[in-house]
Amino acid sequence: MDDYAAARSRSKAAARTKSIATYLLLVLWALLVLFPFYWMVLTSVKDYGEYNSEYIPKFYTLHPTLKNYADAFTAVPLGRYLLNTLLFTVITTAVMMIVITLAAFAFARLQFRGKNLVFALFLSLMMLPNELVVITNFVTITNANLRNTFPGLILPSVMSVFYVYLLKENFEMVPDNLYLAAKVDGTSDMKYLLRVLVPICRPTMITIIILKVIECWNSYVWPRLITDDPNYYLVSNGIQEIRENGFGRENIPAMMAAVVIISLPLIVLFLIFRNKIMSGVLRGGTKG
Amino acid sequence: MKVVLKDLTKKFPGRIKKEEEVTAVSHFDFEIPDGKLVGLLGPSGCGKSTTLLMICGLYKPTSGKIFFGEDDVTDVPPEHRGVGLVFQNYALYPHMTVEQNIMFPLGNLKGKDKLSKEEMKRRALEAAKLVQIDQLMDRRPGQMSGGQQQRVAIARALVKMPRVLLMDEPLSNLDARLRLQTREEIRRIQRETGITTIFVTHDQEEAMSISDLIVVMKDGVVQQIGKPQSVYDDPANLFVAKFLGTPPVNVFDGSVRSGKLYIGPDAVYDAPGLPDQKVWVGIRPEGFLPDENGPLTCSLKGVEVMGRDVSVISEHPGMQGSAIRSIIDAQSRVDTGSGVIRFRVRPGKIYAFEYESGKTLPLPGLEKEGNTVSWRAGEAQSGDQN
Numbered sequence: 001m002d003d004y005a006a007a008r009s010r011s012k013a014a015a016r017t018k019s020i021a022t023y024l025l026l027v028l029w030a031l032l033v034l035f036p037f038y039w040m041v042l043t044s045v046k047d048y049g050e051y052n053s054e055y056i057p058k059f060y061t062l063h064p065t066l067k068n069y070a071d072a073f074t075a076v077p078l079g080r081y082l083l084n085t086l087l088f089t090v091i092t093t094a095v096m097m098i099v100i101t102l103a104a105f106a107f108a109r110l111q112f113r114g115k116n117l118v119f120a121l122f123l124s125l126m127m128l129p130n131e132l133v134v135i136t137n138f139v140t141i142t143n144a145n146l147r148n149t150f151p152g153l154i155l156p157s158v159m160s161v162f163y164v165y166l167l168k169e170n171f172e173m174v175p176d177n178l179y180l181a182a183k184v185d186g187t188s189d190m191k192y193l194l195r196v197l198v199p200i201c202r203p204t205m206i207t208i209i210i211l212k213v214i215e216c217w218n219s220y221v222w223p224r225l226i227t228d229d230p231n232y233y234l235v236s237n238g239i240q241e242i243r244e245n246g247f248g249r250e251n252i253p254a255m256m257a258a259v260v261i262i263s264l265p266l267i268v269l270f271l272i273f274r275n276k277i278m279s280g281v282l283r284g285g286t287k288g
Numbered sequence: 289m290k291v292v293l294k295d296l297t298k299k300f301p302g303r304i305k306k307e308e309e310v311t312a313v314s315h316f317d318f319e320i321p322d323g324k325l326v327g328l329l330g331p332s333g334c335g336k337s338t339t340l341l342m343i344c345g346l347y348k349p350t351s352g353k354i355f356f357g358e359d360d361v362t363d364v365p366p367e368h369r370g371v372g373l374v375f376q377n378y379a380l381y382p383h384m385t386v387e388q389n390i391m392f393p394l395g396n397l398k399g400k401d402k403l404s405k406e407e408m409k410r411r412a413l414e415a416a417k418l419v420q421i422d423q424l425m426d427r428r429p430g431q432m433s434g435g436q437q438q439r440v441a442i443a444r445a446l447v448k449m450p451r452v453l454l455m456d457e458p459l460s461n462l463d464a465r466l467r468l469q470t471r472e473e474i475r476r477i478q479r480e481t482g483i484t485t486i487f488v489t490h491d492q493e494e495a496m497s498i499s500d501l502i503v504v505m506k507d508g509v510v511q512q513i514g515k516p517q518s519v520y521d522d523p524a525n526l527f528v529a530k531f532l533g534t535p536p537v538n539v540f541d542g543s544v545r546s547g548k549l550y551i552g553p554d555a556v557y558d559a560p561g562l563p564d565q566k567v568w569v570g571i572r573p574e575g576f577l578p579d580e581n582g583p584l585t586c587s588l589k590g591v592e593v594m595g596r597d598v599s600v601i602s603e604h605p606g607m608q609g610s611a612i613r614s615i616i617d618a619q620s621r622v623d624t625g626s627g628v629i630r631f632r633v634r635p636g637k638i639y640a641f642e643y644e645s646g647k648t649l650p651l652p653g654l655e656k657e658g659n660t661v662s663w664r665a666g667e668a669q670s671g672d673q674n
Contacts, residue, residue, distance in 0.1 A: 177379035180346055185393035185448070186367025195392075199383040 040263075044068050044256035051253050068257035072242065075254055077230065078261070081238035085262075088153055088223075088234060089216040093209055095158040100208070103159075104167035105193050109179065126161045131221075138225055148229040156222060157215075163208050170201045206276050210269065217266055235262040289357050289451040289484050291320040291343065296352035298338050298508075312338040314508040316352070320486065320501070325478045327495035327516075328488045330505035331531070336488045337456055339505075343486060344454050345369050356451055367396070369452075372445030372483075376457040378437045380429040386440050387412055387425040393448045415443040418477060435466040442477065453478070455487035459494055471498050492532050496520065504528050521636065526646035529570045529639055535599075535615070539608040542569035542640065549640055549651070552606035554583045556633050558652055559640060567649065568608075568641040575637025576600070576614035578622060582632035586612060591622055598622065602629055 043051065045064040048071075051057075072078050106112070107119050137156045146152030174197060182192045198205065220236040227233060233241065239258050243250045296316040299309045313335040320326050328336040341347040343354060345366030353362045361369050380389050390412040394403055403411070416422040419439040429437050438458065445453055458474060459467045475498040478485045489495050495502045496516040504511040504519065504527075512524040523529035529537045540551045543566050549557040551569055576584075578600075586602035589611060593599075600614045600622060614631070616622070622629065640649040 175377065175379065177375045177377060178381065181373065181375060181379040181444075182392075183346065184344060184366045184371060184373045185444075186396040187392075188396075191396070196381055196383075200381075202383075 040256050040259055043253055044260050046253050048251060048253055068251075068253040069261070071251065071254040072258040072261065075251065076238055076241040078235070078238055078258055080231070081233050081235045082262070084232060085217060085234045085236075087150065089213055091150070092154045092157050092216050093212045095154065096160060096163070096212060097205070097209065099158055100160060100164045100167055101193070101198065101205075103164045104171055105189075105197065107164070108168045108171035110189070122161050122164065126165070134221060134225065137222075141226055146226075148227050148232050150232070152226050153223055153232065153234075157219070160212070163212070166208065167201065167204060170204045171197055174200055203276060206273070210273050210276070213269065214266055217262075290322045291452055291484060291486070292353075292355040293318045293320075293339075293343070294353040294355070296339070296342060296354065297350050298335070298342060298347060299350045311508050313342070313349075316510055318503065318510070318513060320484060323482045323484055324500040325475065325485045325498060326487070327499035327502045328486060328505060329490070329492060329495040329502050329531070330511075331490060333507075334505040335508035336490075336503075336505050338508075340454050340456055340486060340488050343452065344371050344373050346373075370448070370450050372448060372450035372453045374438075374441045374445045374453070374455040374458050376460055378429070378441040378461075380437055380440055380444070382429050385426050385428055386416070386421060386432075389429070389440055390415055390443045390447050393444060411447055412443075415447040416440075418446065418480065419443045419473070433466075434462050435470055438462065438470055439473070442474070446477075446481065446483070450483065453481075453483045453485040455485065457488055457490070459489070460491070467494070474498060493534065496532065504531060506531075523570075523639065523648060525648055526568055526570065526641040529641070529648075533572060535573045535613040537570040537572050537639075538612045538614070540569040540571070540604065540606040541608065542567050542606060544640065544649075549638075551584060551604065554585060556583050557638055559649075560652065562640070562649055566643040568643060568646065569606075570639040570641065571614075571633060572637040573599075573613050573615040575634045576612075576616060576631040577634055578616055578620050579630060579632040582630040584631040584633065586629050586631065588622075588624060588627055588629045591624060593618070600629065 042059070042061060045066065045068065046061045047063055047065050047067070050061065050063065107115065107122075141147065141152045141155065144152075146155070178196060179192060182196060187195070218236065219234065223232075223234045224237050224240075227237070230241065235258070239255055239262075242255045242258060293316050296313060297311070298313040299311050301309050316339060328339060330336045338347060342349050345361070345364060349362065353360060355361065356369065366373075381392065384392065387409070391408045394408045394411060397403060413422060413425070416425060419442050421436060421439045421443065424432065424436060424440075427436075429440065432440070438461075442455075442458075445455075455474070459470055462470055471494055474485075474487070487499075499516055501513060502516050502519055503513045506527050512519050512528045514522075519528065520532050523532065526539070530539065542549060542551045542556075543564070544550070544559045544562045545564050547558065547560050547562070548555040549559040549562075549567070549569060556569070584604070586604045588600070588602050590601040591598060592601070595618070597615050597618050598620070600616055602612045602614070604612055635652070638651065640651055641647060642649060
């Protein structure tokens with residue numbers, strides 16, 4: 001009995017050591033990952049003068065200030081940029097959802113000539129890196145006289161081959177019998193799509209929406225190329241403006257304040273929906 | 289609503305272009321009388337589901353016609369045929385409640401048939417009451433047992449008040465006990481509604497137990513149509529005899545010689561009027577009567593007591609398969625000591641089949657009750673009325 005108790009306490013101690021080690025490593029890792037965020041927030045509350053006088057940047061500040069946040073809004077029209085970005089994100093995501101849902105339904109369910117060929121061409125588009133099509137897109141949009149307009153910003157990103165593919169796979173996981181049953185009941189294809197397929201595949205669709213929102217919010221290269229009128233700047237370009245508007249030296253603390261402001265919505269979004277993002281991806285992946 | 293199938297044929301193109309087309313159903317001719325429960329029975333791939341889906345309208349026949357009553361519905365799309373279809377795996381919409389599932393078909397009605405929300409709810413409740421799931425209206429399919437889901441599927445098929453109810457393997461996803469219970473339920477619902485019902489199954493017991501008529505199919509060709517008992521008693525060919533009955537019929541290599549039916553050296557039965565030929569002999573398990581002077585001499589391999597009756601396992605040189613299974617009365621004494629058991633054969637439980645075609649040859653003792661429905665349309669109904 002004593003041996004048993006001793007062995008038990010030994011194995012308990014071993015387990016405790018192991019878990020302490022694990023947590024120590026995790027804490028270290030978390031510190032590493034979180035440090036840039038800390039640096040961002042820290043810099044954003046440092047006084048402009050204080051920041052510039054630090055030869056070696058300090059890891060703390062004794063005089064936190066919110067002035068930089070006000071500067072971020074006054075140095076450039078950050079509010080306007082935020083509104084632009086919001087509009088851009090909402091419209092792009094909404095239009096893209098409509099486009100990819102219809103496309104995925106067509107590929108998953110409808111029969112038409114050349115379906116496999118068209119889909120193969122679609123997939124081959126996925127092999128092309130985005131950078132490759134930036135120039136052609138630029139030429140197309142410029143020729144269409146859409147520079148410095150919302151349609152010019154939005155149009156190139158209302159289609160995503162990958163999301164069509166993901167959604168098509170998801171639609172195909174829904175048993176054929178549901179479709180046949182709906183047919184017997186006289187359901188139109190559109191109604192079947194909206195009333196049956198979309199609700200069943202909602203987790204995947206939510207995942208796609210969130211990923212797309214993040215993508216839109218963070219987009220940089222395309223808006224940078226296609227707009228030079230500040231009225232159409234998105235936040236990503238707006239930050240660049242702060243940098244360029246600085247007197248002599250860049251106003252880094254104000255930039256950081258702007259960065260904090262524009263990352264907040266994404267962080268909040270991610271915290272709310274992170275479970276959904278994972279569940280959608282996992283669901284999409286289980287078909288094999 | 290009677291359903292008439294006229295020379296119905298369905299061919300599927302081969303998967304590869306050069307491949308020949310596959311004939312799933314070949315020249316199906318049958319008239320299903322109004323208000324009957326008909327079982328389409330056959331092994332996998334015999335074309336029974338294809339037939340069902342053609343009646344439903346999801347498949348277009350390659351040739352032939354389908355009539356509901358007097359209406360030619362061959363080219364009518366499924367939603368205008370007035371059919372209800374129950375799928376093997378129920379095909380319930382997982383994100384909707386039971387009530388929404390049942391109401392779904394009603395929501396598709398257009399024009400003058402359009403129903404108000406209250407009317408739809410009332411009709412859904414009525415259908416749910418019929419299948420006794422009206423307390424579960426707010427559940428989702430995932431929260432219900434297989435049997436309950438099956439009922440929801442039936443209610444959904446019934447809510448439109450279809451002219452014909454079609455069921456594709458309605459019981460095969462249920463466990464054994466539920467299957468028994470649900471098949472009674474299907475019978476009851478069919479009786480109460482009086483809707484002509486066609487169901488597909490590969491389980492002969494299921495088909496025999498609840499159908500008014502069974503249709504036995506093989507390789508797309510109808511083998512026999514008739515009342516369950518008469519198809520069992522009077523199979524049209526070797527395939528039907530083998531397919532119906534558990535334990536299955538015992539098949540022997542036999543021959544007809546000078547008016548006697550022989551299994552090996554044993555003359556087991558009279559076969560008056562039959563020319564000498566090689567035949568297959570089939571004897572139902574219940575057709576064996578232990579008799580010390582019986583003509584069929586078998587070597588005894590084992591006896592299984594099953595309470596009500598006794599299952600005797602024996603061997604005979606002429607048998608096909610691994611053993612002869614016979615079921616005899618528990619009262620009859622079996623002498624296990626000698627290792628030999630002799631049987632005589634109960635009239636009507638022994639069949640002779642043509643060696644090549646497998647067609648049944650006439651033997652005495654098979655009372656022709658006249659209730660076997662031939663598989664020609666027209667004769668079918670008169671046969672049923674007997």
